[in-house]
Amino acid sequence: MEKGRNIGLARAKARSTAKAATVFLLPALILIAIFIVYPVIDTFAISGFKWNGISADKIFNGLGNWKELLHDEMFWKSFEHNLIVMVFSILLQIPIGMLLATFLDAGGKKFNFFKIIWFLPYLMSSVAIAFLFVYALATNGGLISSLATIINGKRTTIDLLGKAPNALYTIIGVMAWQFTPFYMVYFIAGYGNIDTTIYEAAIIDGATRGQYIRHIAIPLLGPIFKTACTMSLIGSLKYFDMIWNMTQGGPAGTTELMATYMYKLSFQQFNMGYGSTVAAGMFILITAIALLFNKVFKVKEDY
Amino acid sequence: MNEYKKSKIKSKIAWGIAIFFALIQLVLTLTPFFFMIVNSFRKQFDMLQQGVFHLPDPWYFKNYFEVVTHGFFGYFLRSVIVVAISLILMLAISAFAAYPLARMKFKLNAFIYATIVAMMSVPMHVTLIPIFKLTTNVGLYDSLGSLIGPYVAFALPMSVFILTAFMKTIPKEIEESAEIDGCNKFKNFFKIILPLSKSGLSTLAIYNGVSMWNEFAFANTFLITPAKKTLPLALGQFKGEHSLNIPINMAVLTLSVLPMIILFIIFQDKLVKGMMAGAVKG
Numbered sequence: 405m406e407k408g409r410n411i412g413l414a415r416a417k418a419r420s421t422a423k424a425a426t427v428f429l430l431p432a433l434i435l436i437a438i439f440i441v442y443p444v445i446d447t448f449a450i451s452g453f454k455w456n457g458i459s460a461d462k463i464f465n466g467l468g469n470w471k472e473l474l475h476d477e478m479f480w481k482s483f484e485h486n487l488i489v490m491v492f493s494i495l496l497q498i499p500i501g502m503l504l505a506t507f508l509d510a511g512g513k514k515f516n517f518f519k520i521i522w523f524l525p526y527l528m529s530s531v532a533i534a535f536l537f538v539y540a541l542a543t544n545g546g547l548i549s550s551l552a553t554i555i556n557g558k559r560t561t562i563d564l565l566g567k568a569p570n571a572l573y574t575i576i577g578v579m580a581w582q583f584t585p586f587y588m589v590y591f592i593a594g595y596g597n598i599d600t601t602i603y604e605a606a607i608i609d610g611a612t613r614g615q616y617i618r619h620i621a622i623p624l625l626g627p628i629f630k631t632a633c634t635m636s637l638i639g640s641l642k643y644f645d646m647i648w649n650m651t652q653g654g655p656a657g658t659t660e661l662m663a664t665y666m667y668k669l670s671f672q673q674f675n676m677g678y679g680s681t682v683a684a685g686m687f688i689l690i691t692a693i694a695l696l697f698n699k700v701f702k703v704k705e706d707y
Numbered sequence: 708m709n710e711y712k713k714s715k716i717k718s719k720i721a722w723g724i725a726i727f728f729a730l731i732q733l734v735l736t737l738t739p740f741f742f743m744i745v746n747s748f749r750k751q752f753d754m755l756q757q758g759v760f761h762l763p764d765p766w767y768f769k770n771y772f773e774v775v776t777h778g779f780f781g782y783f784l785r786s787v788i789v790v791a792i793s794l795i796l797m798l799a800i801s802a803f804a805a806y807p808l809a810r811m812k813f814k815l816n817a818f819i820y821a822t823i824v825a826m827m828s829v830p831m832h833v834t835l836i837p838i839f840k841l842t843t844n845v846g847l848y849d850s851l852g853s854l855i856g857p858y859v860a861f862a863l864p865m866s867v868f869i870l871t872a873f874m875k876t877i878p879k880e881i882e883e884s885a886e887i888d889g890c891n892k893f894k895n896f897f898k899i900i901l902p903l904s905k906s907g908l909s910t911l912a913i914y915n916g917v918s919m920w921n922e923f924a925f926a927n928t929f930l931i932t933p934a935k936k937t938l939p940l941a942l943g944q945f946k947g948e949h950s951l952n953i954p955i956n957m958a959v960l961t962l963s964v965l966p967m968i969i970l971f972i973i974f975q976d977k978l979v980k981g982m983m984a985g986a987v988k989g
Contacts, residue, residue, distance in 0.1 A: 418813070424892040425807035429819065432804035432863055438841075439860030440826050443834035450836060457836070504732065507725055518729055520975070522736055527967040529921030531939045532960050535946065539953055540742045547742055550759045581735070612714060614721065642830040645923045649943070663832045670836055671928060680836050687833040694828065 444687070450680035457676035469681040479682060482653075482660045483689065489576055489661070490640040496580040498632050501587025502625075506617060508588075509595040519592075526585040534649030537578050541565055568658045571651055575659055578646065583639070587632055594628040595621065630701050637697055641690045662686040743964075747771070747957035754953055770958035774945070779962060781934065782941035789851050789937060790919045793858040797915060798908050801863050805870035806896050810882065820871065826864040831857075835928060842929055853929040854937070858922065862915045873907035874900060913978050917967070938963055 451469055455462040473479055504522060508515050525533070540547050543561040552560040564574040598621060606616045644663035647653065653660035653668065666686060670679030746754055747770055748763040757764060807813070808820050838857055839848075847853040881903075882895050890898065923939045930936045933944055945959045971978055 421811050421892070422813045425811050425813045425816075428803045428807045428892075428896070431800045432823070432867060433819070435800065435856065435860040436823065436826055436863060439838060439857050440829055440834060440864075443837035443841075444829060446837035446840070447833050457839070500732075503728075507729055510725075515729075518733065521733055523971070524740065524968070525736060527917075527971055528964050529923070529939055531921070531923050531942055532963055535942050535956065536739055536743055536960055539746075539956065540739050545755050545759055545953065547738060547759060554760070581739070612718070638828065638830075642832060644832065648927075649923075663830075666832055667835075667924075671839075676836050683833045683836065687830065690830060691828070 447680045447687070448684050450677060451684045453677040455677040456674045457670065458674065462677070465677065469678050470685075472678065473681050473685050476682075478657060478660065478665060479662070479685065481657065482662045482665045485572060485659065486641050486643070486661050488572065489579070489643060490637055492573075492576045493579060493583070493636050493640045494633055496576070497583045497587050497636060498629070500580070501584045501632075502591045502629075504584070504588040505591030505595060506621075508592055509621075510613060510617075519588075522588060523585045525582050526589075528582070530582065530645035531649050533578065533582055534646045538565065538650055541574065565651060566655055568655060571655060571659045575647060575650065578650075579640075579643070582646070583636070587636075590632055591625065591628065594625045598624050633701075634694065634697060638690060638694055641693065642686070662689070743957050743960050746954050747961045749954045751952045751954055767954070770955050771962070773955060774958045774962060777945075778933070779941065779959070782936060782938045782944075785851060785935070786920060786938040789854050789858070790916055793855050793862075793919055794912055794916055796855070797859045797862045797866060798912060800859065801866035801870055801911070802901060802904060802908065803896075804863070804867045805874050806900055808867065809871045809874035810877075810879075810900070811892075823864050823867050827868065831861060831924060835924065838925075839928055848929060849931045849935060851930075851935065851937075854922075854925055857925050858919050862919070866911050866915065869911060870904065870907055873904060877903050910977060913970075913974060917978075920967075 450462075452465060452467070453462040454465050454469075504518075508519050511518075528536070539545075541564045543549050543563050543566070546564075548564060549561045552562050564570050602620060602624075603616060606620055607613075611619075642663055643661055644667065647659055647661055647664055648667065651659045653664045662682065663686065666679055666682040669675045669682060742759060745763060746759065748766045748768065749757070749770075750767045753763065753767070804823070808816060808823075834857075842848045842853040877900065881899055885895055885899055921939060922937075926937050926940055930940060936944060942956075942959055942963065946956055949955045
């Protein structure tokens with residue numbers, strides 16, 4: 405009797421808990437379903453059609469769009485640009501961010517001034533940075549060309565954004581300017597999490613600060629380093645705002661990225677069927693690269 | 708002793724080199740800001756005549772007057788409205804969702820949590836066309852309302868993730884004793900859990916507030932009429948109207964960055980913490 409009543413009570417309690425949980429979770433689940441899950445599915449669905457985004461007639465194209473994507477030079481070129489941006493982002497932003505953090509960690513509170521100034525670029529929106537650098541790097545009245553003119557003693561122009569190989573690397577530089585402070589703060593937090601007794605013990609054992617950083621702190625930062633790389637990797641593969649406002653993929657498509665290409669197709673040429681295919685392709689590539697990266701790194705950690 | 712002296716000299720040299728590079732980084736960081744602020748105080752044609760390294764002569768303040776009287780506050784106000792509504796909704800909904808995930812036992816808990824967390828890695832561009840379709844279908848296209856849904860939804864996964872971890876740290880006993888006193892789950896949430904989650908919520912508010920404030924792609928796609936656009940679009944709007952007047956554009960930029968810098972100076976630690984929390988999202 406007693407036992408049966410307990411089971412009944414437990415069941416009633418579980419039921420009321422489930423009910424409460426449903427009520428609490430419902431708004432979040434509905435929003436995520438409407439604005440994330442359904443759109444991702446719909447993007448794949450639209451990728452099978454020829455459609456201009458406005459008119460009612462959607463023409464079913466089967467795998468036609470996907471075949472086109474496989475042979476679309478512009479898409480693969482954009483992907484290549486994304487990969488270049490990705491590699492240089494990881495090579496520039498993370499090491500510099502780490503050096504700055506190491507400097508601040510070693511110097512302590514008296515370097516707070518450096519920290520505040522160094523952080524400033526990250527407070528600007530990508531759009532504002534794009535507009536600022538379009539003017540600051542202009543051949544006419546820009547910083548670099550003006551500096552070159554002063555050094556040369558005669559009018560000199562250095563075209564950083566309007567010429568083919570320069571533009572992509574200029575953008576990589578501006579991205580480093582924007583995002584390095586983020587990784588700096590990230591590594592500062594990482595250093596902050598290392599137990600101070602470890603440092604004290606190392607110093608008592610006769611280690612110099614340089615030895616402490618090289619042999620103790622950096623190995624301890626390993627996992628943080630990996631997360632930072634993953635963030636930089638995903639961030640550079642879906643990069644959009646700044647490029648869109650700086651070059652719109654130009655000159656002649658040399659700074660086109662997957663996201664700008666997709667946006668152009670969909671919202672300037674109103675080729676939303678194929679635009680969706682590009683978006684879906686981008687989704688697949690980003691997911692694949694992120695998974696691959698995590699796998700490779702895991703193997704390395706086992707050594 | 709000799710060894711000691713040697714290592715001391717060595718460390719001094721190392722610090723010298725480090726400070727040298729630190730100063731270079733300082734110059735690299737500040738030069739674009741210097742360019743922006745100094746040029747915003749010039750007359751239109753003074754910039755090319757005087758050169759960019761020359762201080763403005765005379766200092767000219769009318770650019771700011773011009774920007775402020777030509778709709779800048781409208782953009783600013785619309786951004787404030789969208790961010791405020793989206794943030795309040797987002798914080799309420801994510802706290803709601805995090806509560807059962809952190810503190811209740813039910814069958815689908817782990818599955819729902821994993822699904823929500825997985826949503827963090829979906830790039831917004833993959834959702835842009837369907838959401839565009841949706842906004843036109845429900846008649847929200849070209850209105851501020853079109854932004855609120857996507858802003859809230861895309862901030863949810865990360866916020867639920869952080870808040871769930873946060874709410875797990877609140878001791879179980881507090882809730883249990885309240886339950887004995889006759890509180891149900893809803894009373895528990897509003898009387899105990901929500902007040903205790905304040906610091907987690909404020910961190911999330913700052914991080915997501917900054918990214919909503921700066922959001923460009925959704926706003927650029929859904930807002931067409933200038934009188935409906937938000938602040939990140941104001942830059943393009945002013946550039947379109949005054950493409951040759953660089954100083955006016957610099958004034959717009961300075962005004963749009965200023966609130967962030969003031970916020971940073973006031974809430975330095977919170978902001979940095981918020982960005983760290985956002986780091987998991989990438």
